[in-house]
Amino acid sequence: MDIAKEVDARGMNxxxxxxxxxxxxxxxxxxxxLKVVCTDPGSVxxxxxxxxxxxxxxVEQQSAGDEYTHVLRRR
Numbered sequence: 001m002d003i004a005k006e007v008d009a010r011g012m013n014x015x016x017x018x019x020x021x022x023x024x025x026x027x028x029x030x031x032x033x034l035k036v037v038c039t040d041p042g043s044v045x046x047x048x049x050x051x052x053x054x055x056x057x058x059v060e061q062q063s064a065g066d067e068y069t070h071v072l073r074r075r
Contacts, residue, residue: 001033001059001060001071002032002033003033003034003035003071004028004029004032004033004034005024005027005028005032005034005035006034006035006036006037007020007021007024007034007035007036007037008037009021009036009037009038009039009040009043010037010038010039010067011039012038012039012040013040013042014040014042014043014046015046017036017038017040017043017046017047018043018046018047018050020036021034021036021047021050021070021072022050024036025056025072025074028074029074030074030075031073031074032073032074033059033071033072033073033074034071034072034073034074035069035070035071036069036070036071036072037067037068037069038067038068038069038070039066039067039068040068041068043068043070044061044063044068044070047061047070047072048061051072054075055075056072056073056074056075057072057073057075058070058071058072059071059072059073
């Protein structure tokens, strides 16, 4: 995957990972990918809802230990 930008939101709770992702999405081009790494387990459903509401694509969600990785495609 060709990730255009990565956001480290480890240690942050809702809504900060979403806010950081929103800011980062504004800085990349349409169609490019954003990777967000979180430690908040609630981020899984938060990013699903965020993408559904905003129209950005949710390409992938993974969890490894206490980290959650989300890959979004800017609309």
